[in-house]
Amino acid sequence: MITKLLAESFKSLLNVSIELGQFNVLIGANGSGKSNVLEALGVLGAAASGRVDDTSLLRRGVRPGVPALYKSSFKGTKGRRYIRFTADWTDGDKAAHYNVGLWNPTEEPSPAWRYHTELLEDLTGKVGRSPATKSINLPNDVGYVALAMADLDPERPAATALRCLQQYAIYAPSTLVLRGLVADSVQQEPLGLTGGRLAEAVAEVLRLRGERDDYYHRVCGEALELIDWANMYGAVPPTPQLLSPSVPAGRWAVEFRDRFMADGRNRLTGYDASEGALYVLCAMVLCAHPHAPPALAVDNFDHGLNPRLARALIERMCSWALDRDDPRQVIVTTHNPLVLDGLDLTDDRVRLFAVDRSNRGSTQLSRVVVDDALLRRAEEGWTLSRLWVMGELGGVPNI
Secondary structure: OEEEEEEEEEOOEEEEEEEOOOEEEEEEOOOOOHHHHHHHHHHHHHHHHOOOEHHHHHOOOOOOOOHHHHEOOOOOOOOOOOEEEEEEEEEOOEEEEEEEEEEOOOOOOOOEOEEEEEEEEEOOEEEEEOOOOOOOOOOOOOOHHHHHHHHOOOOOHHHHHHHHHHHOEEEOOOHHHHOOOOOOOOOOOOOOOOOOOHHHHHHHHHHHHHHOOHHHHHHHHHHHHHOOOEEEEEEEOOOOOOOOOOOOOOOOEEEEEEOOOOOOOOEEEOOOOOHHHHHHHHHHHHHHOOOOOOEEEEOOOOOOOOHHHHHHHHHHHHHHHHOOOOOOEEEEEEOOHHHHHHOOOOOOOEEEEEEEEOOOOOEEEEEEOOOHHHHHHHHOOOOHHHHHHOOOOOOOOOO
16 A cells, blocks of 8 residues: 655645555645645656646546646745655555656646656666666656556566556545436546446446455445435336436436335435435445555545434445455545544554644644543543544644
């Protein structure tokens, strides 16, 4: 997994370092820089793939922008010419490191960002380039490491780390897309970045429940428990009996059966069901589907969720991601205090970070750790949600 991210001179991240766990939650005020942290990994993933332009950024869920807005520019602070990103990756005793320096002239921007330096290394060796490298005849808007990866042993830690970065994506599920009413702007398997292909992905996870071990039985069952009004969910071809012909639909639709309604009239599609149920299934797919990225983010995780459902879902998501044979790394952002009460911070794999802006405007991150002071508060009856709302953890607006 990606154990450390360093971002320098990127948007509000003047100099930010974060040591990530397996499941990470970012809390903070609107505009504090939470999404910028997610996007820093997205830009790094694009760089690891060999090209940083609007197309490669959109494919990873990064919002395109003009070069002048990508680069940090704070009053009274000398601007840096290059934006730098560094990621450390580990898997047991295997480790790798990737860093890159990028730039794009603000006065005469080009379609693709330019590489200044690039380095990928593990204990076996390293590969990269810098302005002093004369043997590499390659345009400066093309990544050298991505090309050199073809010659690397695919089992080498450096190659595995690079693939992890390349596949990273930021998801921001949309209710209309989850319902199947609007096409996903970034279609991919198993799920589009705004929730496209949900019905097909749900069907694929349900098939695994019948073919594989108890993990998928448990995940599918726990997802159903979170949808308290339903006794079944699945995916079916939309028919006039289920969905009005005037409603746009794809080849498949999510189906639910309402346990309170009479048999024969209790079948609902994602078009009719509550949006909370769709977000639960979306989260299940991202955590459990074998083809989801090994490292991913969900921005504004709590969107469309009742606070108590959000708390229960984050608890389930932790177990779905961590209990896999190949644990999935997840980063989520939230504004819902009750989400915090679903986190087990005594498990070092689960980490909570408060995101704030300094007096000069740059983003700062601080990890919330279980120490003696926090344990005393817990004994006094203080929950994490209450501590956050009262300003004890940081990550609250100064209004």
